[in-house]
Amino acid sequence: MASTETKTATDAGSVEAGLDALETAVAGRTPFRQTFVRKILPPIVATVVVLVIWQALISLRIVDDPTKLPSPSDVGGEFKRAWLEGKLLGYIWTSVSRGLLGFLFALAIGTPLGLLVARVRFVRAAIGPVLSGLQSLPSVAWVPPAVIWLGLDNQMMYAVILLGAVPSIANGLVSGIDQVPPLFLRAGRTMGATGLKGAWHIVLPAALPGYLAGLKQGWAFSWRSLMAAEIIASSPDLGLGLGALLENGRNTSSMSMVFEAIFLILFVGIAIDLLIFSPLERWVLRSRGLLVKS
């Protein structure tokens, strides 16, 4: 009797091991070749196509006016000159440092604000609708009042960034917290995670994907607001950022410089997203199994 019992027990164990093996997917690493063909090659092709069409417009004299459309080589020359004069990185750094610093301020304000709105019913009723409404207000609208209040200086730039980015960050956190499955809260409560412990161990980690989406959008808003502020409020005291470069190009009727500035603004926006936010978001989603490998 005893021997048959142990036999059933080990039997169940081995059947279970087999079942576990059957039901667990074997995940391999995608080979680099596949990543290259699927992810890296398409944007390169798209860029080349745009350049070819652009050059064709010039070469075939479809657009003949260099003050309207400079040739790719003119714009390239503009980049080269700025690089040789040692100014290119300076333009970028002036704007990027402002943008990132402003974004960090926005993070420091938006996060506690989002927590308050999500958790305190009165605060939510009082400012929740305004906060989500603010998201649809173009942040360029804040530039005139900011200039009047704070004058033409860096503070004004930061004020505009904050007004653009704080609502996005706060709203991201609020919707992240709202979407925490009630089951997690119940499971946490039975394990003794209530109050602050519950917030720290359950609510915040569960809300992380929504929060990250808010951060990503918050960065986009920061960058856009900053560019608006730099274009409208350019002044020699403020240092030459990318927005000011664009404005200078317009003032000197240099279309190559305008193109240079637009490309740089686009490049920075994409680079920050690709280098910081996308990897962060993908890592969080993938570790939770929320991202299907495509």
Add this chain to the structure above:
Amino acid sequence: MATALAKAEEAETVEYAARIEQVSKSFAGPAGRQLVLDDITLDVAPGEFVTLLGASGCGKSTLLNLVAGLDRPTAGSIATHGRPALMFQEHALFPWLTAGKNIELALRLRGVPKSERRGRAEQLLELVRLQGSYGKRVHELSGGMRQRVALARALAQDSQLLLMDEPFAALDAITRDLLHDELTRIWAETGLSVLFVTHNVREAVRLAQRVVLLSSRPGRVAREWRVDIPQPRRIEDAPVAELSLEITEVLRGEIRRHGQH
């Protein structure tokens, strides 16, 4: 090991793991207050395995929530020793943590020092036969494996009483069979008291020492059966099937009453 022995002795001196006395529960519904549980009295002895069986609307999950302390009864009292562990139909594992870290969170919330958590978590994973899955993410595990991690996490709470709310209902039949074997083995090894809610009569008979049938709307204790069939049982065993048939007849009778008004 010493603490386990001390726990066993302690359990010997108390005569119940859960005592439910004259508990009623009503909720505010569209048609006024609705009585969900009516005067339920039920004891779970230390080390006993009880299944609560009933059709929809018998309030079995409500009763489990009350015992878990997630809700308060309208009348009556419920006594347990400390906070019971609770397992749900969904695994309720936290996807931002690995299997091992899920278990460690339960240990941490119970106040187990950091140095002991890892070893204890590995032990618990071994108990549910998932050694080597410590670093696995929740989404990398199959449904059955997730429920076993959830069981390990519930055991990590080191509670005398384990409440289970249809924990195997969403699993396929092969996996469910195996998990019945596992649960019976772990219950025998740990000496836990289990209160297991299900609507599956055979599952109830397969697992329990005592089957309690609840009637529906409102939930009342309709009848009880002692199950003296020796473990390990199988769901296909003739005595299990025979008793299941008897209980099903009574259950159908209970359900039929609702169609006659």
